[in-house]
Amino acid sequence: MRDGVSASRTWLPKCESYKNENxxxxxxxxxxxxxxxxxPFIPEAVFQQRLGRGDIVDQNGRPYAVNSPYQPETFLFYYREVPDEPVIPFEETILFKDEHIIVVDKPHFIPVTPTGRFVRESLLSRLKHRFQLEEICPIHRLDRETAGVIIFSCDQRVRGAYQSLFQNREVRKTYEAIAARSTLEFPINHRSRLSKGEPFFRMQEEGGEVNTESIIDLVETKGELARYQLKPVTGKQHQLRVHMASIGSPIMNDPFYPTLQPCKGDDYSKPLQLLAKKIEFIDPVSGEVRLFESQQVLVL
Structure with missing residues (x-):
């Protein structure tokens, strides 16, 4: 692990068998x-630099040199890096930590895991670097655009017990959102079928067997806007964002729903107004009731 970034690996096949298939x-x-x-998308000069720095090693941890011979049927280890990776100017808050879990209050714009142009700036890499613990991993998902409470495992021996809480819907999650004021009768139990849309990172509602459910309530209004309390019963990707758009009140500053907006880079002045406010569950190890709440506030 280097600066919170764990090594990735790739298998080195036999040249002959690979050539027969390719x-x-x-x-x-x-x-x-x-x-x-x-x-092929990485210039040869970049590999020369990485090899010169000893950043690419064999399965025994020995650095390869620029002229190192190919070693079939072994693993090669390397560290993902993004040249000129943008710095995300927000800091996460640790709400709780024991020997089993880390509970984090995530700001908007920080991805949970390394993706695309963010590696060291991902929340996972930040936590690994902060605590110098490689086995940290997220137990559930939270969109990069969404802020709020997220739980990480830091003990792989009991990780499955915490993951099962989410798989078995034994975790009560409460979100808040700012969106257009609605004249509908609340609370609403919105149920629909979600599937992959176009482009691939968007979700869409379609006919068929229901696979998502959200309880939506309006709790405060101010002019044309309102604060909503959202309680997802299921946990599909972008579920709350799609459901809010479906009832005619898309979440404020959502670049994906109801229509995909042109990419203009990160505008830190306009975060998605969606916050994972609370998570509550019975700790599978201690048996205690756990309740964690975000310190962040969406201003109406």
């Missing part, structure tokens, strides 16, 4: 020959 590919004399073919 015509005109698979003749590698050196490690850099393989890397250039395996990762």
């Amino acid at each position: 015509e005109n590919h698979g003749s590698w004399e050196t490690i850099i020959d393989f890397l250039v073919e395996r990762f």
Whole structure:
């Protein structure tokens, strides 16, 4: 682990068998020959720099050199890095930590795990670096655009017990959102079927067997806007965002729903007005009732 980033690995196949399955590919004399073919989107000069720094190692931890021979049927380890990775100017808050879990109050804009142009700035890498503990991993999901409470495991021996809470719907989650004021009768129990939409990162409602459910309530109004309390019964990707758009009150500053907005980069002045406010469950290890609440506030 380096700066909170765990090593990734890739298998080095036999040249002959790989070449039989992939015509005109698979003749590698050196490690850099393989890397250039395996990762064509990365310039050879970048690999030369990484090899020169000792950032690519074999399965015994020995650094490869630029001219190291190819070693079939072994693992190669490397560290993901993004040149000029943007710094996200917000800090997470640790709400709770014991030997089993870490509960974090995540700001908007921080991805939970390394993705795309964010590796070291992901919440996972930040926590690994802060606590110098490689086995930290998230127990559930939270969108990059969404702020609020998220739980990480820091003890793999009991990780499954906490993950089962979410799989078995034994966790009570409460969100808040700011959206257009509605004239509908609340609370609403919104149930629908969600599936992958277009492009691939959006979800859509469609006919068929219901697979999502959210309880939506209006708790405060101010002019044309309102504060909503959202309690997801299920936990599909973008579920609350799609459901709010479906009832005619899309969440304020949502770039995906109801229509996909052109990408203009991160506008830190306009965060998605969705907050994972509370998480409550019975601790599967201690038997205690756990209730964690975000310190963040959505201003109406």
